[in-house]
Amino acid sequence: MGRITLHGVTKNFGDTEVIRPLDLEIEDGEFVVFVGPSGCGKSTLLRLIAGLEDVTAGRIEIDGVDATGVPPAKRGLAMVFQSYALYPHMSVRKNIAFPMRMAGLDKAEQNRRIESAAAALNLTDYLDRRPGQLSGGQRQRVAIGRAIVREPAAFLFDEPLSNLDAALRVGMRMEISELHTRLKTTMVYVTHDQVEAMTMADKIVVLQHGVIEQVGSPLDLYREPRNLFVAGFIGSPKMNLMTGEEAERRQAATMGIRPEHITASPTEGLWQGTVGVSEHLGSDTFFHVHLDGRADPVTVRAGGEVSLHHGDMIYLTPDESRIHRFDAQGMRLA
Amino acid sequence: MATKASRSAARVMIAPSVLLLLGWMVIPLALTLYFSVLRYNLLMPGANPFIGVENYTYFLTDPAFTDAIINTLLLVGGVLTITVLGGIGLAILLDQPMWGQGIVRILVIAPFFVMPTVSALVWKNMFMNPVNGLFAHLASALGMQPFDFFAIAPLASIIGIVSWQWLPFATLILLTAMQSLDSEQLEAAEMDGAGPLARFRYIMLPHMARAITVVILIQTIFLLSIFAEILVTTNGGPGTASTNLTFLVYAESLLRFDVGTGSAGGVVAIILANIVAIFLMRMIGKNLDT
C-alpha cells in the first residue's frame, strides 16, 4: 500500500518560501511525476515526503497515518538519488543488503531478495563488484535494487536519470516504467525533463515557485494546459505563443498553437512568412517560420520528407479548433 | 538534509569541541589579562596588588622590548623573504619534467619534519661551530678565517636555520598551486607570443598569488612564536641580540618569575598576532563555503 496525502504542506528556508501551502493526493499504485524548472521546489517536495526535511507547516499522511514527524527510516519509503548514493566501500551485494541489515532481516531472506532483485535488474554477474567498477547504468540499477528489496510503500526517485547519457536514459526510462507495471507500487518521480514526465507518468504535477500549476494526466496537460506556464512547459517543441492582433482577434490576451496543429502550404494560407532554420529529425521536420511583422519565429511540424529551403516563401494556417486562448493573467479561457 | 532531529544531534556532537576550545581560550586569556594589571612576582610571595598599566609601561619602555620587536620583525621578514622567493623558485623547478622527481621532492620536504630543537642544535654545532663546524672546516680549507656565527651574527644565523625549516613548507604549497595550473593556459600564452619570462610574470605568478599570500600569513603566525630555536642556540643573546617577543615574554615570566610583566608582554604578543590573523582568517573565510 502507498497512498500519500499532503495537507497544506509548507516549507521555508529562512525567509524564503520554497513550498507554498500545498495539497496533493497520490493514490496507491500511481506513478506520479513532479516536473518543473530548476528551483521550483520539486526536489524539496520529494524530500519532505521522504522525511529528509521537516515541513514548516502542514501534514503528510502515508496510508492514512500521520507521518509528519516520523523519521525517514520509519516511513517505509525507498529513495533513488540523483547521484545514486551507493556506498562506495561496499560490494553491490552489500549495498543491496544494507536496508535489510538495518531492518534486522534474517540472512536467508536477505539472500533470497538480493538474488531475485539481481535477476530482475540484470545484476547477477556484478554482485561482488564495488560501485566504482560499474557503469552509470549499472549503478542506477543497483540503486533501484537497493530500493526494491525493502518492499517499500512507495518509491521516491530524485532525478534518477540526469547523470546518464541520452541513449541509456531512454533505456532506463523503459525499465523503470516496466518495474512500475510489474510491482504496482506507488512511485513518485522528480524530473526537470518534461519528456520523462510525459512518457512515464500516470499523473503529472507541474510546479513553479513552490506552487502547483496543474495536476493531471499527461494528455490532459497537453490538451488543456490550465495556464500559460504549463502550456509553455509541456510539449516539445514548445507551443507557439502569440500576443497582439492575432490573439485579440480571438478574444484572448495570448493565443497558443502547437507546431503539429499548423498546416503549411507554398501557395495559400492565413499567415505569410519565410522559412528560416529547419530541423530534420527523419520522422518529422520542424520549420522555424518568420512571419511578416513578428519577431519570434513560429515552429511548424511537417512530415519527414518535405523539402523546403531557407528563404522560401510559405503560408501557414492554424487549426482553429486547436487554438489555446489565455487571458491577461495567463489563465486558460474556456 | 536538515531535520530537527539531525540538527539537535549535531548540536550535541559539536558541543565538546566548542566547550573545550572555549575553555582553552577564555580561561587563560582572562587570567593573562588579570595578571597583567597586578604586581605579581613568584619570588615575592604575598599580596599581588592592582597596579593598573604599570606592567605595560614597564614592558613597553624596557629597551629590551624595542630590541625584541625589531628582532621579531627581522626574523619574520628575513625568513619570509628567503622562503617565499626560494619557494617560488623551487616550485617552478620541481614542476619541470625530470628524472626522479618524487625523490627530489622528498629530499626538499624533509627539513620540515625535523623537530626544531634538533635542527637548531645540528646547525649550531655541526655546521656553524667556529672550531669544529663544517663551515669552519670549509673556510680553513679555502684559507679563510672561520666565522663565529652566533657571536657575530646571532639573529642572521637563526634566520638561516629557521628558513631551512620553513623553505619546504613554502615549496610544497607553492608546488601544489603550480600543479593546479592548467597547462593549456601556458600553451595559450605561448601561442599568443609570451616568452618564458612573460609567462612567469603574467600567468604563473598571478596563479600562485593566492597561495603565496597563504604561505606568508601562515608562516607569519608560526614565525611570530619562534622559541625553541632561540632557546637552544643563543638563549636570546648575546645581550638581547637574538631575543624576539616570544622569548622576551618567556624570560620575564619563567626566568625572572615576573608574572605581571610577562602577562603584559603576552597581551602585546596576542595583539600583534591578531593583526596578522585577521588578514589570514579573511582569506580562509572567503574560500570556505558551508
Added chain:
Amino acid sequence: MARAISTRRMALNTAIAWTIGAMIFFPILWTFLTSFKTEAQAIADPPVFFLFDWTTENYTTVQERSNYFRHFWNSVVISVGSTLIGLAIAIPAAWSMAFVPSKHTKNILMWMLSTKMLPPVGVLVPIYLIFRDLKLLDTQFGLIIVLTLINLPIIVWMLYTYFKEIPGEILEAARMDGATLRSEVLYILLPMAVPGIASTMLLNIILAWNEAFWTLNLTAAKAAPLTAFIASYSSPEGLFYAKLSAASTMAIAPILIMGWFSQKQLVRGLTFGAVK
C-alpha cells in the same frame, strides 16, 4: 597535454633539481652519517664522508647514559595520545558541521581557527601556573591535554574538509535505508572517511611530535619528550657530536618517514583548505 621535451632539457632539469635537493637534505644526511662515527671522526678536519669505521656505539651510549627510550616513549605517548583524543572529540564535531550545516557553521569553524592563531606565549603564564597548582607540570597527562587542545582546530578542519567531500546523499540514502544515527556514522561515514581520518592522524602526530614550545616549558626530566630531551644537548660537556647525531637521528627518523607519506595532506592540513 604534456608535451615531449628534449633529453638535454630533461638532463639539465634533473641535474639542477638534484643538486639543490641534495643541498637541502645534506644536514639530515650529515647527521645520519655522523651518528655512526666516533667522536674524533665526527669533528675530523677534513671531514670524512663515508670512509670511516661505522659504529653503533653512540646509539647504545645515548640510551645507557640518559635512558633515551624513556623520552622516546614520552614522545610516542604524548603525540599519539593527544591525536587519538583529539580525533574522538573532533569526529562528531566535523560530522555535524559537514552534514548538518547551520548558519553558525562558518562562524564556529572560523572561531576554532582563531584559537590556533593565539600565540602560545600569550597564555604561557596562566597555563604554567594552573599546571603548577594542579600538579600537571612534567606529566605526560598534562602535555596530552595541551597538545590535544592546540591541535584540535586543525583536526576539526581537516576532517571537515574530508567529510565535505563525501556526498550528503549517501548519508541520506543510509537514513532512508533505515540506519540510525549510530549505524550511519559507524557503517557508512567512518569506512568512507578512513583515508581522510588516517592522514589527519598522521599529520597531527607529526605536529605533536615536533611541538617545541609547550613541551619545553611544561616538562623537566620525567615527562620530557624528545624535543625537550634533545634541547638538553645545548650545553654539553666534551665531545658529543656523534652522540647528538645518534639521538637526533632516532628522534627524526620515524617522523620523517611518516611525513613523506603525508606530503599531500600536509598542504591541506596546514592551509586550512585555502590551497588545494
